[in-house]
Amino acid sequence: MAEGLGLKGPRGWAFRDVSFHAGAGALVALEGPSGTGRTCLLLALTGRMKTQEGHAEVGGLRLPRKMAAVRRIAGLGQVPGVSELDPSLTVAEHLRERALLQRRFDGSVRALLRRPGTRAAETRARIAEALAAAGLDLAALPKGERTSVRDLERLEALRLSIALALMGRPRLIGVDDTDLKLSDADRAEAWALLRAVAAAGTTVLAVCSEAPADALRITTVGTAAATEPAAAEEPTEPGTAAKPAAATEPAAAEEPTEPGTATEPAAADGPAAATEDDITEEGAADALAETRRA
Template sequence: MTHAAVPEAPEPEPVLRAESLGLRTRRGWVFRDLTLAVPAGGVAALCGAAGSGRSMALLALSGRATTSAGTLDVAGAVAPAVIRTRVAVARIGGAVELEPDLRMADHISERRLLGATGPIDGPADALGVTLRPGAVVGDLGGLDALLFAVALAAMDRAAVIVVDDVDLGLDDRDRDLAWQALHRLSEHGVAVVAAAAEAPRTGAVVRYLQGSESWAS
């Protein structure tokens, strides 16, 4: 008796697709040749040392920085104004950061004032964040502050969340916990693109940046 071969499941369509993306200023390339495809429920890591263009790459992928080369499609959108509605920013160093003097409750209220319509309890639970409304953000530990920022971004109900400096100030244990938390969140259908100095020890798609060139792992 012969058995018919079971066809392999097709690769999921990417919700974010960047092809040869690059950003150049008068001083030269900030990053270039960034090609990336992330499906809904996927996690991607942009890795490189300080000055490698990680933060600007996240701004570009979120439609918040004008690129000089390549193409970007997010959930069928190619216009930056529309892409911005489909990519939520959790944290990007120097551009989008939590206000350390505000309480958790203040940040949640502010996110709602900016148009967020989703709940925070579900994302916080997936990420392992304990919501303490009266807690001052500046008093949170590095891991808690990072994951709280991601939970806030998840309130936007966007197709993609971007977050910078995932491993900043964290020891090896907390770095692993951070990536594990991002994977748990992604299981709810959102794509996550995160930047870090070092590649995670998880199943993320990894792209390395060195300012003038990017390559895959």
């Protein structure tokens, strides 16, 4: 749920007055052209960027007050500059690294005290569960699990990023550039995958240029953001149009629980010519750039 949500970058608002309601297991498409604040909205709703107006609630946790707690229940798939796959690593190396991070940061003390053989079996089971949910068949890859990320097709890389996010068994997952550089057939497969993840109970936020008809569509177009209900299900609260504005104060964020997931406050003011009635592409770009540098 979001109500009057707004985030500003050094040179303007990335988005403002975003309101919608989505239940558990919903497929939410953040739709619009590049530069209209879609990624900033995705990062704000997953606890990675701090908003300045309104509030949101994820799993009963209120944003922006509970950003760290939201990050623990919200996973990120691919987000360029924030949670990218390393092209030099293999699929197996990515999976092992994520499993180690999961055990280190999210595991209980009791789990850490289990016998090594038991922990290894649990890790293998969790990896297999995530790969199955993401529809990634390692045997079908050119070199199996030893395939480098640089050799993956775009859809395969998307599946891997979702599998990595699902290893934390999140209640919410965010994916950027869902339909970027995909053929029509691959785009259909990508949305089918996200529908399956949502149907299993995990709420999905997907940034895209064109949303499917059955998704709850949050549309950002230049100076406005509007909510359109999915064809099959009406949201319990209506969406509202975004109110354009600009500001000179930067977005800020808390310390991340994982590297590269949060913003640091920028000190520079916006240009004097900026007005309070402009949502700028620069505002979204600057806010996102702060996150990527953090």
